[in-house]
Amino acid sequence: MEEITIKVPAPFSGVSDLGFTARYPSQPGYAASADVPLLFEGPSQPMRALLGRLRMLRQRADGPYAWTDPVMLSDEVVVMAFRDRSLVRSEKLEDGPEASRDYIQNTVRPVVFPLLQDCATVAGLMLAELIEIRVQASQQRIADLQLRLEQIVQPNGRDVLWSF
Incomplete structure (x- = not known):
C-alpha cells in the first residue's frame, strides 16, 4: 500500500485555523497494521487546550484501538x-467474528472518524457542524468530502478550544 494522507482542516467549533493530518505510511500488503501518526497544527492558545483534551483519549485503552500519548x-x-x-487479545482473525470485525473496521475505516468521535464523546470537544476531509495518495488528490456532524458522531461535545 502506498502512503496516504487525510487532511481535516477545521474540525473543531470556533477555531477555523486548527486542523490535523493523518498519514498512513507505505507498507507491504497483508502486513500488520502500522501506527497512523496524526499531526495537529494551529494557534498556540487552542493547541494548549487541545493537548489536554487529547490526553483524555488514552482512557480508551481497552477497545480495538488506542491512542498514543500526544506530544x-x-x-x-x-x-x-x-x-x-484489534488482534491484541486474540492474536488471530480465526478467534471469532468480533476479532475479525474489529480488524476489518480498523483497516478500512479512516482513522479520522474514530478520532473525531472520541474528541466529541471522550474529550467533550465541540466539533464543527460541517467537516471537510481531503484524501491524497502520491501527491494526487483522491477525494474531497464534506460531512455533516451527525454523519460522524452524536451527540456533539460541549466545549470549544478557543474563547475570548
Missing part, C-alpha cells in the same frame, strides 16, 4: 498516533 513539538504543533489493537 507537543512546538507551541503550534502536536503529534500522536492511532494504534490498531
Whole structure:
C-alpha cells in the first residue's frame, strides 16, 4: 500500500485555523497494521487546550484501538498516533467474528472518524457542524468530502478550544 494522507482542516467549533493530518505510511500488503501518526497544527492558545483534551483519549485503552500519548513539538504543533489493537487479545482473525470485525473496521475505516468521535464523546470537544476531509495518495488528490456532524458522531461535545 502506498502512503496516504487525510487532511481535516477545521474540525473543531470556533477555531477555523486548527486542523490535523493523518498519514498512513507505505507498507507491504497483508502486513500488520502500522501506527497512523496524526499531526495537529494551529494557534498556540487552542493547541494548549487541545493537548489536554487529547490526553483524555488514552482512557480508551481497552477497545480495538488506542491512542498514543500526544506530544507537543512546538507551541503550534502536536503529534500522536492511532494504534490498531484489534488482534491484541486474540492474536488471530480465526478467534471469532468480533476479532475479525474489529480488524476489518480498523483497516478500512479512516482513522479520522474514530478520532473525531472520541474528541466529541471522550474529550467533550465541540466539533464543527460541517467537516471537510481531503484524501491524497502520491501527491494526487483522491477525494474531497464534506460531512455533516451527525454523519460522524452524536451527540456533539460541549466545549470549544478557543474563547475570548
